[in-house]
Amino acid sequence: MNDKIKQLVRPNIIKMDGYKSARDEYTDNQGTFLDANESPYGINNRYPDPYQNSLKAELSVLKSVNPNQIFIGNGSDEIIDLLFRVFCTPMQDKCIAFSPGYGMYKVSASIQDIEYIDVKLTNSFQIDKAALEPFFEYQNIKIIFICSPNNPTGNIIDHEDIEWILKTFKGIVVIDEAYIDFTESDSWITKMKKYDRLVILQTMSKAWGLAGARVGMAYTHPAIVTLLNKVKPPYNVSTLNQKAALQAINNSRVADIQMKAIITERKRIYKALNHIESIKRVYPSESNFILIEVDDANALYHTLIKQKIIVRNQSNKIKGCLRLSIGTPEENEQLLDALRNTNTQPIPFSEYGLTNNPDLINRH
Ligand SMILES: Cc1ncc(COP(=O)(O)O)c(C=O)c1O
Structure with missing residues (x-):
């Protein structure tokens, strides 16, 4: 050896x-x-x-x-x-x-x-x-x-x-x-x-x-x-x-089509999440999930759970963060609708700013 x-x-x-x-x-x-x-x-x-x-x-x-x-x-x-x-x-x-x-x-x-x-x-x-x-x-x-x-x-x-x-x-x-x-x-x-x-x-x-x-x-x-x-x-x-x-x-053609569908959805959801005012930050992703930061991750997690939408609460690892797996277009729409309709206080537009990393959209 x-x-x-x-x-x-x-x-x-x-x-x-x-x-x-x-x-x-x-x-x-x-x-x-x-x-x-x-x-x-x-x-x-x-x-x-x-x-x-x-x-x-x-x-x-x-x-x-x-x-x-x-x-x-x-x-x-x-x-x-x-x-x-x-x-x-x-x-x-x-x-x-x-x-x-x-x-x-x-x-x-x-x-x-x-x-x-x-x-x-x-x-x-x-x-x-x-x-x-x-x-x-x-x-x-x-x-x-x-x-x-x-x-x-x-x-x-x-x-x-x-x-x-x-x-x-x-x-x-x-x-x-x-x-x-x-x-x-x-x-x-x-x-x-x-x-x-x-x-x-x-x-x-x-x-x-x-x-x-x-x-x-x-x-x-x-x-x-x-x-x-x-x-x-x-x-x-x-x-x-x-x-x-x-x-x-x-049958790898099937996996290939599904993989591409997930990537397309990830890109679409990334943009959509960036238009939801209660989300402070959307992290760019090269995976089949997206990390978001909100004011109160625990509250949002439980609000989603009540609607039977289950995401991963990461706030014990990264403050205020939830990890969203990319699902089918229908599942993703369900998630986006729920996120748009949560009662989290919107952040005033005047407080928006960019971080040092231009890839990261920071809405503190
Ligand atoms: C980074 C990473 N490695 C390994 C695994 C485990 O993968 P497997 O299902 O092959 O055990 C996961 C599962 O989520 C993962 O996220």
Whole structure:
């Protein structure tokens, strides 16, 4: 194994033997199978392919990577958890992530008793290099999570800053691209050749419309794929879920149309939200959601709930903010109507102003 990667792995994971399933021991798919204590009856009686080879073959064409650079998890949340299990020794190692950001990095770190270092993003939700750099001197920081486009803010993280992290930080750099299909920015997959310690997470839960199927992907160095395989439950992605993912890829025109519809709606809603006076700020988004700031996010959240419109209250992460997922045009109209008709006090026109960032419409 590549030494730079090996020295980052938990020593017990290097030493242990992974589980050998029946399908590891006999890999041909022809024969009379009496080796896995399956039922001989039924349509889903056989265990799934533990390495999801058909799905990886399709993904490898789609993403122009080798199948041995792909790991598939039961959602990308499973992969986040597995990365901690592979690289971080409980009560010893640490990880870094940015806030506001996706909550599961911290939860998975806590489950494994890994110290979680939270570095605040700047006011424009970019990486604060001066705040981050001192941590590179710390011992035992194994993983940095970067979410781009970021959830819940919706923006892309500057490529130069990520490149700087990849060059400066010696641990594993995870770039979570759950929302990459909604932006015109390039995926970091193209940089995999250059950086061995890079892990790119993508998912079929968003643009592919398969949140219910639980299929997430890591694109990374083959040695990291091998380590993830060693630690994962043997049959982590069900046959039904593998089939659902394959079907979606074979029918990718549908996902493409839906993805474009979501982007078109996002642009329309962004403009419409900017005309609602009670909304103080609408953050530009390259994702399938939009973050808004209002005077009283809790009150608005509950007003919407009363109308059975459920958005995500982010005010505990970012003051006054709600995150609105882009729905169908009808759902979005329902939301916009409700927002237009709330009783929140309008801000006097004379108080409108622009922030330093011309992209952000600030109505303080
Ligand atoms: C940034 C980010 N990463 C990962 C996930 C989890 O995705 P999955 O459904 O593949 O587990 C989400 C889900 O909302 C997310 O927002």
